[in-house]
Amino acid sequence: MRLKTFLLNLIKGKRILEHGVQIHTEEVVQQGDSLESQLNEFEKTRNELEIAKKQLIQLEKMASLGELTAGIAHEIQNPLNFVNNFSEVNAELIDEMQQEIDKGNFEEAKAIACAIKENQQKINQHGKRADSIVKNMLLHSRDNSSEMQPTDINALADEYLRLSYHGLRAKDKTFNSAMMTNLDSNLPKVNVIPQDFGRVLLNLFNNAFYAVHQKQKTADANYKPEVSVTTSLENGQIIIMVKDNGSGIPENIKDKIMQPFFTTKPTGEGTGLGLSLSYDMVVKGHGGNIDIKTKEGEYTQFIITIPI
Amino acid sequence: MKILVVDDEADVQPLFIQRFRKEIRSGEFDFAFSLSGEDALEYLEKNHSEVVLILSDINMPGMTGIELLSRIRHTYEKPPPVVMMITAYGDEENRRQAMQNGANEFLTKPLDFTLLKEKLKTFVE
Ligand SMILES: Nc1ncnc2c1ncn2[C@@H]1O[C@H](COP(=O)(O)OP(=O)(O)O)[C@@H](O)[C@H]1O
Ligand SMILES: [Mg+2]
Numbered sequence: 001m002r003l004k005t006f007l008l009n010l011i012k013g014k015r016i017l018e019h020g021v022q023i024h025t026e027e028v029v030q031q032g033d034s035l036e037s038q039l040n041e042f043e044k045t046r047n048e049l050e051i052a053k054k055q056l057i058q059l060e061k062m063a064s065l066g067e068l069t070a071g072i073a074h075e076i077q078n079p080l081n082f083v084n085n086f087s088e089v090n091a092e093l094i095d096e097m098q099q100e101i102d103k104g105n106f107e108e109a110k111a112i113a114c115a116i117k118e119n120q121q122k123i124n125q126h127g128k129r130a131d132s133i134v135k136n137m138l139l140h141s142r143d144n145s146s147e148m149q150p151t152d153i154n155a156l157a158d159e160y161l162r163l164s165y166h167g168l169r170a171k172d173k174t175f176n177s178a179m180m181t182n183l184d185s186n187l188p189k190v191n192v193i194p195q196d197f198g199r200v201l202l203n204l205f206n207n208a209f210y211a212v213h214q215k216q217k218t219a220d221a222n223y224k225p226e227v228s229v230t231t232s233l234e235n236g237q238i239i240i241m242v243k244d245n246g247s248g249i250p251e252n253i254k255d256k257i258m259q260p261f262f263t264t265k266p267t268g269e270g271t272g273l274g275l276s277l278s279y280d281m282v283v284k285g286h287g288g289n290i291d292i293k294t295k296e297g298e299y300t301q302f303i304i305t306i307p308i
Numbered sequence: 309m310k311i312l313v314v315d316d317e318a319d320v321q322p323l324f325i326q327r328f329r330k331e332i333r334s335g336e337f338d339f340a341f342s343l344s345g346e347d348a349l350e351y352l353e354k355n356h357s358e359v360v361l362i363l364s365d366i367n368m369p370g371m372t373g374i375e376l377l378s379r380i381r382h383t384y385e386k387p388p389p390v391v392m393m394i395t396a397y398g399d400e401e402n403r404r405q406a407m408q409n410g411a412n413e414f415l416t417k418p419l420d421f422t423l424l425k426e427k428l429k430t431f432v433e
Contacts, residue, residue: 081418082319089326119326122319165369173401178370224370 053260060273071167075133075159079126086119086126093119133159146196150189153197153238157183157229160198164205165227168213177212180228187231190238190308196281203274204242204302205229210265211246211300240304248296257292282306310355311428312340314348314364314376315394327421337428345371349379356384361431365417366395366402374405381410390431394419 093116100109132155158181168175205227212225230241249257256262258279263272282288288306293299313324321341331337340359342348345368352359362380366373373393380391392413393406403414413427 077417078317082317082323084418085323085327085421089323093326115326118322122322126319169367176369176372226370 056271056273057277060271060277069167071163071165071170072133074166074170075162076130079130079133082126083123083130086122090116090119090123133163146193148191148193151192151194151197152187153190153192153240154183154185154187154231156194156198157181157201157231157240160201161205161227161229164202164209168206168209172213175209175213177209177225177227180226182228182230184232187233187238188308190306192286192306193281196285200278200281200304201229201240201242203278207274208242208244208246208300208302210269211244211248213246215245215247215297237305237307240306241301242304243299243301245299248298248300249292249294250296254292254294258290309336309360309428310338310340310358311361311363312342312348312351312359314342314345314362314368314373316343316365316368318343328425331425344368345373345376345379348376352380352384356389359389361390361392361428363392363394366393366406374402374409377406377411378409392427 093112097109097112097116100106100112161179161181165177165179208227212227216223216225225245227242227244227246230239230243232239253262253264258275259272260276261272262276263270265272279290282290282304286306288304291303291305293301293303313320324339324341325332328337328339332339340351340355342351345364348362348364349371352362364373364376373395377391377393380389388410390412391410392415393402393411394415394417395402395406406414412431415424415427
């Protein structure tokens, strides 16, 4: 409608200017109509693209969730084994302690009590670990609640690194890599949207493990794949660095990797949305920044900075 | 008997010490622990004459248990230490590789400690 009014006004103005020059108004109006229907077409396409984009974001979420599940199974099994084992040991120890008390060996009974207490702490620790994994998985699959909350970045980084590793490992048994964490224990809790931030980290870890795996396929036997995550606090900013000694990023595509749908991976292995979504979440969602350092064939390092 | 346990999970250490507290107290078993295949090789370099049995996880970041096993088999010929492999996945491929590389036993996680104890004791004899 706007276009039509504009054109009519234009015609009016033209008439006034050209005094008496006859213009075939009808013709112009017709042209205006066809332009307007084109505009409507564009609008429709744009809406469709918008919907497609939302669906793709959902797809990327589901894809990374799928990768997560295998990792999650392994990561929950481990703490559960510890919970079961330490509680079985404690049941035995309690029997032993009672026997010692009956015999009047209080010193020995006390020593056993100490062991029970230590085991109890282990049980609690591993129980909490399983708990936080399940909670994070639920956060990850939910797409509505997006509230900022004080978050332990170190715990998130440690957990997603393991999840990513075990997820890939479960899919491909030839995959293997060392993983390193250098987490600054003085890091304060930071206000972030935990599920968004978890996804950013998961994307970076998945990319890093993929890159070392790629390199391993061609490198000689001395190559030691390695992915590390480092956190620190500098000038009132939290810095998270994810580094891999994988294939690196060639200079000529470095500018493109943040673009949506840019991927060098075969269909089924990459959507090309990981980094662009990560960029949106870090920069637009958290007022932070993502930097990349890389050398082809040697390493890649993603550096995320977020203000506290 | 000195047993070297290789697992990237640190809490495996207190767990073994608790599970085998009686055997440790009686001096029947003595445990050493490594958190990675690389650590284990380093430990063996210095102490291989003492270590009689190695119990290693397969799925570890960095050097896998299978690699560790093959390195041990190539480096320490006599007396060949007993090597038992443990894995969480319990799949055929890992079992086959472990056996091919000369593992003496193959165990699956979660570890059945009663069974493990029996197996360890048969190797002592
Ligand atoms: N750590 C990395 N090492 C090497 N290349 C990388 C790394 N991270 C990202 N890339 C490159 O950036 C591209 C885009 O990454 P991303 O947006 O996560 O999409 P996808 O992983 O689905 O391809 C990848 O296809 C790859 O070429
Ligand atoms: Mg990716």
